[in-house]
Amino acid sequence: MTTAELDPQTPATGPGSTAGDTGPAADSADAAPGSFVVNVPGLADADLEPEPLDPEQVVAGDPVVTGKVLWESPDGRQIRGIWQITPGVVTDTEANELFVVVSGRATIEVEGGQVLEVGPGDACVLREGDRTRWTVHETLRKAYHISL
Helix, strand or coil, X not given: CCHHHHCCCCCCCCCCCCCCCCCHHHHCCCCCCCCCCCCCCCCCHHHCEECCCCHHHEEECCCCEEEEXXXXXXXXXXEEEEEEECCEEEEEECCEEEEEEEEEEEEEEECCCCEEEECCCCEEEEXXXXXXXXXXXXXXXXXXXXXX
16 A cells, blocks of 8 residues: 555545545635545555553553554644554553444453443444553554544
């Protein structure tokens, strides 16, 4: 996959695409990028960038986090991308996030709340401020949208 294929500013092609369309949203500085497609499972590991974990977040194992931001709003409050973590146990404090797991499995324990089992095809919503413990059973890859 080439960088141009990952660039959300590259017009979409194919059935249903609106490549070349312009309108009020196209002129807005806060507008999301034009329509685009990224094959998340096919994105090579080499295309993901290291995202170091704070050692205090690691509970067990030696998990490695990588990812790629595909789009970020000008104010930095909306982010869309791909994220991956190898097996291990980590803690986190969540942002408002919607994600879809494309590969791998994990158990997400929400402090004082639910235990979420996620795997391929699962859509998950995490609430801002939730403290979580992620037990990653198989390298997990997800496509996400975060609102800060």
